[in-house]
Amino acid sequence: MTESGTHLASINKYRSWSDLEHEEKILVLDFGSQTAQLIARRVREQDVLCMLVRHDLSVERIKELNPIGLILSGGPESVYGETAPKPDPEIFDLGIPILGICYGMQTICHASGESVKAGDVREFGRADCQSIDPNADLFKEIPEESVVWMSHGDQVENLPEGFVSLAKTSTCPHAAVRHESKSIYGLQFHPEVTHTKFGSQLLKNFVRTICGAKGTWQIASLIEREVEAIREYVGNRRVICGLSGGVDSSVVAALLYKSIGPQLSCIFVDNGLLRKGEVEQVRNEFTNHFKTDLHVVDARDRFLDELAGVTDPQQKRKIIGRVFIECFRTEAESIEDAHFLAQGTLYPDVIESGANADGPAHTIKSHHNVGGLPAELGFELIEPLRDLFKDEVRAMGLELGLPPELIWRHPFPGPGLAVRCLGAISEDRLVTLRDADAIVIEELHNAGLYREVQQAFAVLLPVQSVGVMGDARTYEDTLAIRAVETDDFMTADWYPLPYEVLQKMSTRIINSIRGINRVVYDISSKPPSTIEWE
Numbered sequence: 001m002t003e004s005g006t007h008l009a010s011i012n013k014y015r016s017w018s019d020l021e022h023e024e025k026i027l028v029l030d031f032g033s034q035t036a037q038l039i040a041r042r043v044r045e046q047d048v049l050c051m052l053v054r055h056d057l058s059v060e061r062i063k064e065l066n067p068i069g070l071i072l073s074g075g076p077e078s079v080y081g082e083t084a085p086k087p088d089p090e091i092f093d094l095g096i097p098i099l100g101i102c103y104g105m106q107t108i109c110h111a112s113g114e115s116v117k118a119g120d121v122r123e124f125g126r127a128d129c130q131s132i133d134p135n136a137d138l139f140k141e142i143p144e145e146s147v148v149w150m151s152h153g154d155q156v157e158n159l160p161e162g163f164v165s166l167a168k169t170s171t172c173p174h175a176a177v178r179h180e181s182k183s184i185y186g187l188q189f190h191p192e193v194t195h196t197k198f199g200s201q202l203l204k205n206f207v208r209t210i211c212g213a214k215g216t217w218q219i220a221s222l223i224e225r226e227v228e229a230i231r232e233y234v235g236n237r238r239v240i241c242g243l244s245g246g247v248d249s250s251v252v253a254a255l256l257y258k259s260i261g262p263q264l265s266c267i268f269v270d271n272g273l274l275r276k277g278e279v280e281q282v283r284n285e286f287t288n289h290f291k292t293d294l295h296v297v298d299a300r301d302r303f304l305d306e307l308a309g310v311t312d313p314q315q316k317r318k319i320i321g322r323v324f325i326e327c328f329r330t331e332a333e334s335i336e337d338a339h340f341l342a343q344g345t346l347y348p349d350v351i352e353s354g355a356n357a358d359g360p361a362h363t364i365k366s367h368h369n370v371g372g373l374p375a376e377l378g379f380e381l382i383e384p385l386r387d388l389f390k391d392e393v394r395a396m397g398l399e400l401g402l403p404p405e406l407i408w409r410h411p412f413p414g415p416g417l418a419v420r421c422l423g424a425i426s427e428d429r430l431v432t433l434r435d436a437d438a439i440v441i442e443e444l445h446n447a448g449l450y451r452e453v454q455q456a457f458a459v460l461l462p463v464q465s466v467g468v469m470g471d472a473r474t475y476e477d478t479l480a481i482r483a484v485e486t487d488d489f490m491t492a493d494w495y496p497l498p499y500e501v502l503q504k505m506s507t508r509i510i511n512s513i514r515g516i517n518r519v520v521y522d523i524s525s526k527p528p529s530t531i532e533w534e
């Protein structure tokens, strides 16, 4: 759903959502916000198709796409800066409703001739919003006072002519605005994040009431469309699919299987960085349950040799990305006419890798399947889930009939235990980590909490400390336990595991695993931390 190129544009041409002139839809003009896709996803929650497009998409192209409304996203720049991204000025004459969020609202006001300036006070996080006009259609069914989430340094000083203020906070006099006669709205806060309590209602008001959407779009129609698009795009060529047994690649494999059946071969790489019992589990599921043409590649030595002595997280990720592709390439030699490589890349992988060229989003970490890919790929990429979030992919998987155990499995990153074994990786340290991780997951199941947390795992730290075991001094490694709750993996909070569960995990790990004499619990949220440690 991202119109226009990414840095992989030349090899990633597959786009199934771009020619949907006849579908009721909203377009989000992306000014580089980390949460731009979240806006799209909140609109889709209203059963309305929503796609991200370049911030400067021409009015001609917008007319062709025929949206019922436009949303201007936030972004890291300042509208008064020399390099500030700007929309096509004619969008304001299209006559369709427009909602600007943060940078988007500042852009609307700037374009209407009023000054936007660095505010005296920057607002990050929670703010109390008070509506000035509670009857405004944008604020329908929203209390007069409610909590909103802000993230801005700039501020609209004076309203442009024709605009009125709809809401304020203690430091932001124009937290929400609208044009008196045109259907143009602006919000200084972010309705797309869950911390804005009535954000979904607000977007619903915009989409359903103001844009008049009927809400007929369903995840099932996305599946149908993807299946058709894949069939047409692939023709009679062959697709290899990097299959990890995780949710995303399983959904991709199921989609491809539905589309092109026998033209699909799946490649599962055993990179030596997998969890306990994972190879057997994937082999079973995908030969017994799915009956796909599955190739299991034993690349354990290859990965471990290449990673020997490497401690830098970004370097680890780059090496893993490259070796993955080399394995796919070598294995594909035995698969006749393998033209496409399908991956289960999701939107958070793309945005965190800084790979979305639509806006100047920053690189947080290079996901092995995006920023970690080598320049010369040797395949054409197909990534049907590239614009979706985990929970949307899960809904798709359930709709496609995948088993619920698979759908609700915690995500496991492609670089696997490599990014949870901090410092240099060795076979011994991996065995230690794998065993500890298995205990964490088992105890989570025992406590009936596996589905309560969205991701949990163990992290082996290169930090030794002194202990005493059986009257003898020890000087051994530290293990961290991480468990998070999150909707979409873009933001997350640490999960308050009950003490007795932590106690069982800790006792079992220290008693049964050699080399660990201390267990700690990670109590950091994302942001400012990330879910994985590297």
Ligand SMILES: Nc1ncnc2c1ncn2[C@@H]1O[C@H](COP(=O)(O)OP(=O)(O)OP(=O)(O)O)[C@@H](O)[C@H]1O
Pocket: 241, 242, 243, 244, 245, 246, 247, 248, 249, 250, 267, 268, 269, 270, 271, 342, 343, 344, 345, 346, 349, 369, 409, 410, 411, 412, 413, 414, 415
């Ligand atoms: N061991 C592997 N063998 C082959 N392909 C892999 C492997 N690990 C990851 N990949 C590829 O990289 C993509 C991204 O990995 P990622 O972990 O994000 O997704 P996933 O494993 O499919 O799902 P989940 O997020 O539930 O773990 C996968 O969808 C898959 O295409």
Ligand SMILES: O=c1[nH]c(=O)c2[nH+]cn([C@@H]3O[C@H](COP(=O)(O)O)[C@@H](O)[C@H]3O)c2[nH]1
Pocket: 317, 348, 349, 352, 365, 366, 367, 368, 369, 411, 412, 413, 414, 415, 455, 489, 526, 529, 530, 531, 532, 533
């Ligand atoms: O396939 C993947 N390749 C990667 O390189 C990668 N890095 C992080 N993750 C997963 O993404 C989600 C967000 O993780 P972070 O908060 O650590 O960025 C979490 O679910 C992480 O497990 C990855 N998945």
Ligand SMILES: NC(=O)CC[C@H](N)C(=O)O
Pocket: 033, 073, 074, 075, 076, 077, 078, 101, 102, 103, 104, 151, 152, 153, 154, 155
């Ligand atoms: N989140 C945003 O859109 C921020 C807009 C602008 N960069 C500011 O600081 O005000």
Ligand SMILES: [Mg+2]
Pocket: 244, 246, 247, 411, 412, 413, 414
């Ligand atoms: Mg995975």
